Amino acid sequence: MQLQVPENLRPTIYFEDSFEGEKSNQYSSYIDGIRGLITGYQGTIPRFRDYEPLKQVHNFVNDMRMQTNNRVNINALDSWKRDVYPILVVDSDGMNSEKIFKIIEQSICENRTPNIELAGGYEFLEKFSLGNFYGKFAIIIQSDNLETCTFDGFKAGVSLSENEVKPATLGIQKITRNGYAVRFGKHRLYEALPHYLDFMVSNQKHTLSEPDKFNSILQPIFAPQTSSIYLRKPKRGLREKVKQLNDPDFERLGWSWGQYVIDESGSFNSAYFHNQDRSLDQLQREEE
Secondary structure (H helix, E strand, C coil): CCEECCCCCEEEEEECCCCCCHHHHHCHHHHHHHHHCEECHHHCCCCCCCCCCCEEHHHHHHHHHCCCCCCEECCCCECCECCEEEEEEEECCCCCHHHHHHHHHHHHHCCCCCECCCCCCCCHHHHHCCCCEEEEEEEEEEECCHHHHCEEEECCCCCCCHHHEEEEEEEEECECCCCCECCCCCHHHHHHHHHHHHHHHHCCCCEEECCHHHHHHHCCCEEEEEEEEEECCCCHHHHCCEEECCCCCHHHCEEEEEEEEECCCCCEEEEEEECCCCEEEEEEECCC
16 A cells, blocks of 8 residues: 555655755665655656655655745745645654644644643644645654664663653643643653563663553543554664664664545544554545
């Protein structure tokens, strides 16, 4: 199954990660792998703009921020290119991909702004929640993150410290009867990290999805919500604790995608594919 670009549009990929200098060569097989997920209309070769430098999600957010029109055509963010099909590639960092897609839908359809304080790469949801755009686009969620391509386990006898892992969470904050959002203190997630460090090492996991203590903290505050613990990028002392492949292996990644169509009247349509079970889940919804 491949992500098919709509007719008369050209795909532009916006990566969460930066691939500047030597890193673009190191991860060339990964970049080719992401491109290989994409096909043109009715199976034709997709017409990438190969002369353009690799873009990042923050470039897409900045392009949206620069728009002054009341209604933004997401396929024409660049004034001299009106045929762009944006494809955003973001990490799950161990969070549940299906729940992430639910949060994305609520952002678009209900104009709800998620808490992205601990969800790097999802800044675009703040723009989506404004509800002032239309067009066609796609989002690819890779599981767990770019580091999955090179992580090959922990070395024998090592232990992790709190500053070598990070918490992640994404969710829609609940509203009290008085109309206020329930307060969230991220320090509580950081305080829970030590409970899971030994488990991650002994089970050779660089991410941990929805730890019980995280759920206990987050469920009274967010709905829907998802969370995780994930390993920081291996640098300095952490690099000595982790076994890494010399060449990134794209096949180690899991990935899911959502394709979205929003017309000028606000009508909404979405389709999802999850590679975990090779099933296509299509949803159609009309929003006034």
